[in-house]
Amino acid sequence: MTSPTREDNQKETDSSYDPLFGPDVETETYEETNASVDSQWESESNEHIDDMSTSASKGEEPFVPESATEPEEVDVEVEPPLQSETETTEPQSKKSFNWRPWVSPVLFALVLLVNYLSATATGLPRTLAEVAATYPNLVEPASFTFGIWSVIYGLTILPIIVEFIPLVDRETRDVYKRKIRPFAWLWMVLNIAWVFAWTYNQILLSMVLIFAYGFTLALMTDKLSKIEQSKRKFWFLTLPMSIHFGWIIVANFANLTTMMVDFGFDGIGMMGAFWAVAALTLVMLLGLFFYRSQGTMLVMLPAFWTLIGVIAQQAPTSSYPFANTFVFVASIVLFVLGIIVVTGIELARRQKK
Numbered sequence: 085m086t087s088p089t090r091e092d093n094q095k096e097t098d099s100s101y102d103p104l105f106g107p108d109v110e111t112e113t114y115e116e117t118n119a120s121v122d123s124q125w126e127s128e129s130n131e132h133i134d135d136m137s138t139s140a141s142k143g144e145e146p147f148v149p150e151s152a153t154e155p156e157e158v159d160v161e162v163e164p165p166l167q168s169e170t171e172t173t174e175p176q177s178k179k180s181f182n183w184r185p186w187v188s189p190v191l192f193a194l195v196l197l198v199n200y201l202s203a204t205a206t207g208l209p210r211t212l213a214e215v216a217a218t219y220p221n222l223v224e225p226a227s228f229t230f231g232i233w234s235v236i237y238g239l240t241i242l243p244i245i246v247e248f249i250p251l252v253d254r255e256t257r258d259v260y261k262r263k264i265r266p267f268a269w270l271w272m273v274l275n276i277a278w279v280f281a282w283t284y285n286q287i288l289l290s291m292v293l294i295f296a297y298g299f300t301l302a303l304m305t306d307k308l309s310k311i312e313q314s315k316r317k318f319w320f321l322t323l324p325m326s327i328h329f330g331w332i333i334v335a336n337f338a339n340l341t342t343m344m345v346d347f348g349f350d351g352i353g354m355m356g357a358f359w360a361v362a363a364l365t366l367v368m369l370l371g372l373f374f375y376r377s378q379g380t381m382l383v384m385l386p387a388f389w390t391l392i393g394v395i396a397q398q399a400p401t402s403s404y405p406f407a408n409t410f411v412f413v414a415s416i417v418l419f420v421l422g423i424i425v426v427t428g429i430e431l432a433r434r435q436k437k
Contacts, residue, residue, distance in 0.1 A: 185247045188265060191272040192244055196237065198276050208283045215282055216342065221351030222360035222411050223341040225393025226404075232331055232389060239324035243268070246320055256320060259311055264321070267304035271297055287339075287346045294332070294339045301329040302374070309378035326382035333370050333383075334390045337363045352406040361414040364394065368422050376429070384426055391419045 205211045216224060246260045274297040281290040305325050341363060345351040351359070371387040397404050398412035 184261075184265070188244045188247075188268055188272075191269060192240065195272050195275050198279050199233070199237075202279045202283050205283075208280075209285075210283055212279070212282060215285060219287075219342045219345040219351065220406055221341045221345055222356050222398065222406065222408050223338055223351075223363050223394070224397070225390050226397040226402075228396075229390060229393030232327075232386060236324075236328050236331060239327060242320050242324055259308075259321065263307045263311065264304060264325070267300050271300045271304075274300065287343050291339050291343045294336055298329070298332040298336050301325065301332055305329045305374070305378055305383070309380070322380060323382060326378070326380050327385060329374070330371060330383040330386035333374075334367055334386055337367055352408075357408050357410050360394075360408070360411045361418075364391065364415060364418055368418055372422075372425065375426070381426060381430065384422070388419065388422060391415050391422070395419070 201207050202212050205214070213227070243260055243264055246257055274293055278290055278293040278297060281287075281293055308321055308325060341351060341359070344359075349359075350356050367387050367390065371384045374383045375381055394415045395412060396402065398407050398409070398415065400407065400409065400412070
């Protein structure tokens with residue numbers, strides 16, 4: 085057995101040794117080339133430093149390679165930022181006038197104007213009361229009951245001015261813009277249209293309009309009931325809309341009864357009395373339904389107010405020529421039962437809390 089030679093030891097220790105071709109010549113050449121380049125770069129750097137020192141000693145400005153002061157310009161394509169639908173590319177000073185906050189006040193002013201004209205028959209054929217008197221029925225309450233419109237219109241001002249009061253928090257204004265304002269525009273238009281249809285004795289058309297009116301308020305109050313902010317801002321949001329909606333429920337049945345009389349139904353006879361009790365019962369039931377679903381008793385208040393008006397209208401001592409004792413007694417019973425049911429619901433809710 086022969087001892088390993090020096091060349092054999094070199095083969096074992098050299099990791100770049102190839103058993104077929106011997107040492108890796110390319111690796112060695114690459115390392116030598118790198119060493120040569122590094123040495124040349126260091127030599128040029130030293131020469132450059134010496135030149136700068138010499139120039140500085142002579143008061144001359146040192147030579148700086150153009151590549152060191154002026155970086156090469158690279159064309160980079162920059163995409164413009166995404167722009168939302170609400171943003172505008174026009175300058176700030178050329179932004180268009182924001183007309184939306186002013187639609188509600190303008191429409192509400194028209195509502196007040198048209199209703200005033202209908203009460204005085206100015207520019208219209210007849211007043212609202214004169215049209216109602218041509219269709220006698222036992223559902224219609226006493227005339228003082230309709231004074232609730234003054235309360236409704238007074239409360240309606242509160243949500244409208246929300247957008248113009250800086251003291252109202254931004255969240256409340258946003259709730260009005262998203263949940264109330266679109267429906268407010270619609271009910272105001274329907275209100276004006278209904279007044280014209282009623283005063284021009286278009287009873288069927290007025291029924292369609294008052295139903296759409298009530299449906300609009302139902303959607304609006306339902307959306308509000310699901311927002312916590314509406315409960316915290318009771319006076320600006322919940323109170324005006326709930327009272328308004330509760331009264332329009334009553335107005336739908338009053339308009340329906342008028343339409344039935346227009347079609348030949350006897351609104352003051354025995355069938356008229358049974359229908360009056362049935363209609364008032366449905367008003368109370370619908371009020372209780374929305375009371376439970378929307379969580380506010382306010383929608384029930386117009387129903388109780390209507391019963392008070394009907395009791396006054398149908399009382400034996402009333403001056404109403406078609407006063408009916410059956411309707412009078414039934415209205416009192418409905419009023420008492422309604423108070424008992426609402427009180428029970430409120431007590432049950434407080435116990436749960």
